[in-house]
Amino acid sequence: MSKIDLSIITISYNTKQIMRDCLESIVKYTKGINFEIIVVENGSMDGSLKMLHNFSKKRPELILIDAKENLGFGRGNNRGADRAKGEYLLFINSDTLIFNNAIKNALENFKAHPESGVYSCQLLNGDKTHQPSGGHFPTLGRLLAWQFFIDDLPFIGDLIKSIHPHEPGFFFWHQFFLKKDTRVKSGIVENYPDWVTGAFMMVKKNIFEEVGGFDKNIFMYTEEMELCYRIRKLEYKTYYSDTPAIIHLGGASGGSILAITSEIKNMIYFWKKHKQTWQLPLVKFAFFIGSLLRLLIFGIIKGDEKARRAYLQSLGYIL
Structure with a gap:
């Protein structure tokens, strides 16, 4: 053979x-x-x-x-x-x-x-x-930038190697103002x-x-x-x-409820396995505030039921 x-x-x-x-x-x-x-x-x-x-x-x-x-x-x-x-x-x-x-x-x-x-x-x-497709390994700085929308900011976001790749339509304000048929033009x-x-x-x-x-x-x-x-x-x-x-x-x-909640859960697990223990409370705090913000912006203001359920579940896990 x-x-x-x-x-x-x-x-x-x-x-x-x-x-x-x-x-x-x-x-x-x-x-x-x-x-x-x-x-x-x-x-x-x-x-x-x-x-x-x-x-x-x-x-x-x-x-x-x-x-x-x-x-x-x-x-x-x-x-x-x-x-x-x-x-x-x-x-x-x-x-x-x-x-x-x-x-x-x-x-x-x-x-x-x-x-x-x-x-x-x-x-x-x-x-x-x-x-x-792909991105950069999590660090405390990158996580904070992701959860607090810092890597969404014009110019500043371009300087940050994000955990996830950014595309047109990724930034949180795009989800309000871009048309649904916006085409992706670039990636890694x-x-x-x-x-x-x-x-x-x-x-x-x-x-x-x-x-x-x-x-x-x-x-x-x-x-x-x-x-x-x-x-x-x-x-x-x-x-x-x-x-x-x-x-x-x-x-x-786009992301499902399972994808959103599992990513947060598994990212916390990643930190426990690979990172210094003193960072873990900050990681959980970042995900808590980040999930709260996304619940407010996407789940309540925008009225996205999937986002509402996903981030409520995420908050329950973090707590």
């Missing part, structure tokens, strides 16, 4: 049609490399398991792991990585679409930068406008951000194993940032390139 260059790992959870579309795009538009696809089925109730069984009969490169329960993003991907035979791992969301042999081109980009332990390419929304402008999104994240398998994979205590959200943080401790960089590109459908819809 030929050596496998790349193990493509994805999680299936109640996304039957989206998962099928993703797999078909991978098979159709990935040429010139030996790859395997490992799908971890996280206990879906929508017929995904049967679809994947049928798909694997036609495509022998697909390896199906039936987890029988929802392991979350990190634990699910760890399960897939345990079965992987490739020298490189590609963690990819089920709501992505591949075109123009992007995976092969991405792998070649990654191999050309041996100083890097993690790589990602450009993500596009469904209409092929640019989608933000540097080739070495601190972390990149898990929607399309390529990692050298030996490095992934050395750091112990994704943190099993993080069910979903911030797990990719935390992984990149541990990989950076081994003195490997995170590399990003704007070519090739793939489509990530989910990123265009």
Whole structure:
């Protein structure tokens, strides 16, 4: 059997049609490399398991792991990585679409930068406008700038390396004054951000194993940032390139209640694990005031019910 260059790992959870579309795009538009696809089925109730069984009969490169329960993003991907035979791992969301042999081109980009332990390419929304991907590691200053809207300020915001990338429509006043059809025009402008999104994240398998994979205590959200943080401790960089590109459908819809609350919860966990303990009260204070402000601005003044529920839940967790 030929050596496998790349193990493509994805999680299936109640996304039957989206998962099928993703797999078909991978098979159709990935040429010139030996790859395997490992799908971890996280206990879906929508017929995904049967679809994947049928798909694997036609495509022998697909390896199906039936987890029988929802392991979350990190634990699910760890399960897939345990079965992987490739020298490189590609963690990819089920709501992505591949075109123009992007995976092969991405792998070649990654191999050309041996100083890097993690790589990602450009993500596009469904209409092929640019989608933000990654950012910088949390520090107390960056967290305060994020929660108090300091990194939203003109000119000042440009000087701050934000935890999250900024796009038109990100700044809080844009949510009042920009039209809904505003198009994203720019994203990461540097080739070495601190972390990149898990929607399309390529990692050298030996490095992934050395750091112990994704943190099993993080069910979903911030797990990719935390992984990149541990990989950076081994003195490997995170590399990003704007070519090739793939489509990530989910990123265009904005944050869910689960995303908002989980990010705050997991960011506090990140601080407990990696930062000095004296900073933790300040971190919780920043998230408390930040959540209160967002509850007032988005949940009450703007009348966004999702924001109202999310930040009320966040305040309850912080307290």
